[in-house]
Every structure is written in structure tokens, then in C-alpha cells.
Amino acid sequence: MSKSNLKKTPLTDWHASHGARMVEFAGYEMPVQYEGVLAEHAIVREKVGLFDITHMGEIYITGSGARDWISGLITNSLKKSDPGKIVYNAMCKADGGVLDDMLVYCLEEERWLIVCNAANHAKIVGWLEKNLPVDGVAMDDQTDNIAMIAVQGPVSRELVQRLDTLADRADDIDGLDFYTAFTHEGPGGEWLVSRTGYTGEHGYELYLPYADAVSCWEELLAKGADLGVAPIGLAARDTLRFEVCYCLYGHELGEDITPLEAGINWAVKMKKKGGFIGRDALLAQRENGVPRQIVCLELDGKGIARQDARVLVDGKDVGYVTSGTFSPTLKKALALALVEKELPQGELAVDVRGRHIPCHTVAFPFLAARTKDDPKAERSLS
Amino acid sequence: MVPNDRKYTKEHEWVLLEDGVATIGVTDFAASELGDIVFVEMPEVGDEVNIEETVGSIESVKAVEDLFVPVTGEVVEINEDIDATPELVNSEPFDGGWLFKVKMNDEAEMDKLMDAAAYGEILGG
Numbered sequence: 001m002s003k004s005n006l007k008k009t010p011l012t013d014w015h016a017s018h019g020a021r022m023v024e025f026a027g028y029e030m031p032v033q034y035e036g037v038l039a040e041h042a043i044v045r046e047k048v049g050l051f052d053i054t055h056m057g058e059i060y061i062t063g064s065g066a067r068d069w070i071s072g073l074i075t076n077s078l079k080k081s082d083p084g085k086i087v088y089n090a091m092c093k094a095d096g097g098v099l100d101d102m103l104v105y106c107l108e109e110e111r112w113l114i115v116c117n118a119a120n121h122a123k124i125v126g127w128l129e130k131n132l133p134v135d136g137v138a139m140d141d142q143t144d145n146i147a148m149i150a151v152q153g154p155v156s157r158e159l160v161q162r163l164d165t166l167a168d169r170a171d172d173i174d175g176l177d178f179y180t181a182f183t184h185e186g187p188g189g190e191w192l193v194s195r196t197g198y199t200g201e202h203g204y205e206l207y208l209p210y211a212d213a214v215s216c217w218e219e220l221l222a223k224g225a226d227l228g229v230a231p232i233g234l235a236a237r238d239t240l241r242f243e244v245c246y247c248l249y250g251h252e253l254g255e256d257i258t259p260l261e262a263g264i265n266w267a268v269k270m271k272k273k274g275g276f277i278g279r280d281a282l283l284a285q286r287e288n289g290v291p292r293q294i295v296c297l298e299l300d301g302k303g304i305a306r307q308d309a310r311v312l313v314d315g316k317d318v319g320y321v322t323s324g325t326f327s328p329t330l331k332k333a334l335a336l337a338l339v340e341k342e343l344p345q346g347e348l349a350v351d352v353r354g355r356h357i358p359c360h361t362v363a364f365p366f367l368a369a370r371t372k373d374d375p376k377a378e379r380s381l382s
Numbered sequence: 383m384v385p386n387d388r389k390y391t392k393e394h395e396w397v398l399l400e401d402g403v404a405t406i407g408v409t410d411f412a413a414s415e416l417g418d419i420v421f422v423e424m425p426e427v428g429d430e431v432n433i434e435e436t437v438g439s440i441e442s443v444k445a446v447e448d449l450f451v452p453v454t455g456e457v458v459e460i461n462e463d464i465d466a467t468p469e470l471v472n473s474e475p476f477d478g479g480w481l482f483k484v485k486m487n488d489e490a491e492m493d494k495l496m497d498a499a500a501y502g503e504i505l506g507g
Contacts, residue, residue, distance in 0.1 A: 032444075033417060036417060036418050036472075037417055037418050037443045037444060038418040038443065235417065235443065235444050239443060302421055302423065302465075303421060303423060303441065304420070304421060304441045304446065306446065325443055325444075326420040326421070326441070326443055328443070333420075333421070353439070353446075355423075
């Protein structure tokens, strides 16, 4: 696909004119890196980084039937979803395979927001439409109107509080718990300030009208200069999420992988009222024994195991790597792999282009997330 | 501009011939395209290698590329610094980040490689 056919975010031209290497991602022209993935990764772990994630899908669901209708399509419970609360979810097919993972915001009792992955946006819109019409439920896809800027890192709170638009909301930002959000009237329309992220650090995701995106981005960079703020590309977004073992759709999640296999059981509420699409299949899988699981691997030899590398026990194939890279924080070659639940005894290895590199399983996650901690808390790397 | 004391391949490697021994590395373009390099799988000293054969790989955080040998001969030395500091390939691709040396069987193979001007045209186009 030539770049002229790609969708742009309000910030695409800014990235391209400020030294970013641009790539195609989910039909958008996006920055993959600026200074370099190792340096950008460190900035987010130690200071604060900005990500343009406008490519994410934003779908509003409104009406008196919104809560129950959404609940029937997702694995987690909305029982505790009061206005301002956010819930992480999988959306499954009847066979339990995952269509996408997503955040579900309760903005008001009759106004909800579903935030899905860019690569799955068209599929999810189609799936939602297929499950309509329903009385008391309206759907409004605002993906092409809402920009998204993630502000992530130990000093992200201080930086977000410096935004002029949020000047009178400093206390609300202080009081914002992990997985909660508030709305605010910005210059170009409604903003949503969300204490969420995909890095494992204390952070925020700002949803704002396209018209406000460039000014917000530039203000964050200008006012965060003394904090060490920098723009971060998608490559570092991936290494950051990888270290804290957040699932990435197309890797740890897919239509051929159930949430139970992916290890997000905590987001699957089998007994919730009204059930959900895929529940029966997941219940049966749980009762019959989940056949595969995601494990954390550390390589004992030189090399990097990437997606689809086979995992072997005494040379016998037991599964495959879903994500693998060099961990910038831990400085080791690590991998997540989907393998047989009951691994046979023997020598564990990964096949990297014909070379068998010994490896061993390590505890999940590789690195503990600091999302709920005091933002300035020291991380133990032990 | 790339140094004009050496030859280049379309796979963005460079070859510097001195006293029958070819020093091989990757160009700054290749290093930059790969991004932060974290591991280089090298051939071993004593390996007999053939022109355009894959003898290893270069791993960055994001991607992996094959390491080709642009000449035929025997591997006589590898850069021992790369194992501990692979970032040398990014920071000094044309000197401290060299990868390995091959004692050439036939120095005429150098004539098949591009000079700096020809390689520059590839980068420009």
C-alpha cells in the first residue's frame, strides 16, 4: 500500500517532520521510532513519553439498553461499572476465540465507550452491527473524529496536570484511580482523561477531538521539557508492553486462541448475569482442561526468538513463540510462548531459524507493572 | 557519504581489503534501518565461507537480517567486542563496529563489488 492511500492522524505530519521513521500500521501512517527504540523505552520507564495512538477505534454505545447489550458481547462483568469506571475485556466468537481485546468505559449510565484495536476496528464494528438492532441501543463509531495521546511514565501525572485545558482539574487528576476516567470540555469539544495505558507505567490516555490534538501534543512537549518528555514510536510501545506481559492481539490473542489460554481468566466472568457470546465454549474448555497456556521464557543462549519460532522439549514440538525480543530493561532475550499446558520433562529450547537455543520458563510477568503504585516508587529489578 | 576506501554490496555490507584479508561490516544505512542492534550471530574463526553465503544474522530489537559473506575464503578473525557491545554496529558501523575478517582466496572478487559512488547511487535512488 502506498503512503498516499494510508490514513493520517492529526499528528502524522508532525511525526514525519520531527524525525520519526514512518510505517504503515493497521492502515495508518504511524511513527515506529524517533531516537531509537532502546532510548525511547528508557524514557518511558524513567521519565515520561508521548504516544500518538489515534489509530485506536472509539465506538460509543448509548441508550437504556446499552449496559446489558454490551455485557452480552464481552467476557468481563460490568456490574461494578459506575460512571467513570473502565473494564478490560475480550470479545469472543461463539467458539471462544477472541475477536479483539478492548476497554469498555461507562461514561454515564446510558452512554458507553468501547475502545478496540485499530487492526480489528472494521471487524468489531461489523460484529456489533451484526448484533443490532436492539431496542434502546444506538451505536456511533467516532474513530475518525477522536485523537488519542498516551502520556506514560513515572512523571506523567505532573505533566498532564500542566495542560492549560486541565488547569482546574488538578485535584481530579490526583484522585484518578487506575482504570477510571473523567470527561472535560476542551477547546474543540469533549476530552476524556483516562488513567490507563499499555506500558506498565503510571500513565494516562487522553481522548480528544482531532482539532485539539496538535496543540495538546506540542503543549505537552513544551511544558514537559524539564521532565525529560519525548515522543515515542510504536516499536517502543511494543517492547514496553512485552516486558510487563500485556497481551497483544495477533500475538497472544487471536481468533484461534481463547482468553483462558491467553491467561486473561481474570477478565472472564462465567457466572455473570445474562451470560455472553462464547461463554458455553469457554466453560466447556475450562471443565475439559485448557489445552494450552502462555508462558514466559528466558533464553539461555545467544539469539532472539521471535513470533512463530517453535518451542521444543527434547526436540519435540510443544508450541510456538507469540512475542519475543530483547528486553531493554532486563537486558535479556525473552519470549512469550503458547505451549501445551502440561509440558513434558526434558530440555526446553526454541528453534531460531534452525538453531536450537536452550531456554527456561520464568515467572509471569517479566517485569512488574507500576500502574497502581506511587508514580515515583522505585522498581525492584530483582 | 560512505568511505571511499572500500567496496560495498547491495545487501548494505562493506568490504575493506588489506594485505589479502577482507574486513567486513554493515553500512550506516543498514545499521540505521535495523535500529538498535542487540546481537550478531557470527561465523567462527576457521570457517571456510563462500561468496554470498549466509554466515550469520544481525538481530535488532525489532527485526532480524541475514549476515552475508561477500567474498570467498577463510574466516581469520571476528570482532570480539561485538558480543558485549553490539551497539558498536550502530554507533561506529565503518570502524569499531566491523564484524569479521576473511582471508580471500581470490582478490579478483573485489571487482564484482560496488565502489562508494555506485553504492551512493543505490542509497540516493
